[in-house]
Amino acid sequence: MIATSHLTKDFGPTRAVADVTLRLPAGSVTALLGLNGAGKSTLLRLIAGLERPDSGTVTVCGRPPYGQPQLVGTHLGPAALDPRHTVARHLSWLAALAGADAGAVETVLETAGLTARRGQRIAGLSLGARQRVAIAGALLCRPRVLLFDEPLNGLDVPGIVWFRGLLRDLAGAGCTVGVASHLLAEVVLSADRVVVLRDGRVALDGDLADVIPAGADPRDWLEATLLDRAECA
Template sequence: MSDRLAAELHEVSKRYPGGVTAVDRLSLRVREGEVLGFLGPNGAGKTTTMRMLVGLVHPSAGRIQVLGEPPGRQLARIGALIESPTFYPHLTGRDNLRLAARYAGVPDAAADRVLDEVGLTARARSPFRTYSLGMKQRLGVAAALLKEPSLLILDEPTNGLDPAGVAEMRELLRSLGRHGQTVLLSSHVLAEVEQVCDRIAVIDRGRLVAEGTPDELRGALGAGVLLIDADPTDTALTCLRADDRVRAVEVVDGTLRVSTDLALAAELNRRLVTAGVEVRELRPLRHSLEEAFLELTAPTAPVPVPEQPEAQHATTGAAR
């Protein structure tokens, strides 16, 4: 992963008529060569953000750079699947891609290459209207790959795929990441994001609420908490509560959740064993990515309020 940026949004907002704010002063960086997961509940502003990155929607405020240019200036180096893919229904999958290739200025042979990459070669001669939802998604991803883009923007690429198709798409995304492709991936399949993405950005109500590696997001919610499976539980509780370095102890599903400095784990284990407690498990608590996502985007979760800038940045895309 490079320190150079494939895309950057700085204090970007998008307001629609009627007072609807889809994106609210969002700052986000996509590094070259990384696969960045872009998560958020429905209506969080993910698709609007992606549409702004490719120049389909102009921001109301803020600054956007994509591959060193304002949005829309580098479309020859960008591949995108945003919302539902649309093709000519009477044309075959191959003919649709060949037509797209000619518009993009790439050889017809690229169509066969990407059909193979997304596993559609066997249905290449079938009309698009006969495709299932999952096959339509695959063809949309294939079209996004035609130009071998420097930046690939994918909005829910596994929508409609069966479990085998999800696994194949996941392997494709992994392959792109291994070859240094920059990918911005929006998905509700958290297992896919966890296994594929180098970093994750979570937005809620149009604002960035968390950013980091999957491990960092999982660990943040359980920071400073030990999970201890001990018997007898009552003796363990008494022992731990007597230690003034333990901030809190609670029993959840038969195991202890101990709020303390994680560096004290070995010492607390010794104290429990000395007190006659059998310690069957002792480890730092790590939430699943799903638990982290749900807590970060809960209706009662606070949304960070950005500091007021000294001066409003001009919108780079709106002047075109």
């Protein structure tokens, strides 16, 4: 489980996250939504322990997240990959840093459909394949908490279907999963809960089944909510 209390983070004069208090339960997928600049990525980095808050607290499974690679798996996207490395070398390097179990690299290569590409350099991969490498890296330690920042960018249709199944498998295994995404159709298909951020603050937080009005089209209603055109009860 993830719990934040009055979490605040400033970058110079800009307040990226403002007084955010949330609970993301285990065994569920929470979609983190918001327009560009709403604070989604900063909030994920705070939860992962990659940034320190200016005020407030964050705990993961009852503990601070700092220095806990086997507790929190974090996907930062293809931009975080070293293009000079092969797929296997990159994942082996991450595994060594995180203290992953022996055999973890082979397991995530198979999970992400990358076994045949293990010897290819990252620079030569398509965006979708690089996205799979980044996702595989988050899975190395079999963490109890998984955080994904725009993981669907660049994935083709089979990749999107694969990732949707992966999310449901992780939640079914009792993991706490948080996903920042702009693809509302996928949110409706894969998420149990939704958190909407607006100007760094929580504008909506709840189970999808509870927050979307009866009879409303979920995608249209979420779109209107992001644009501040829907009444959030």
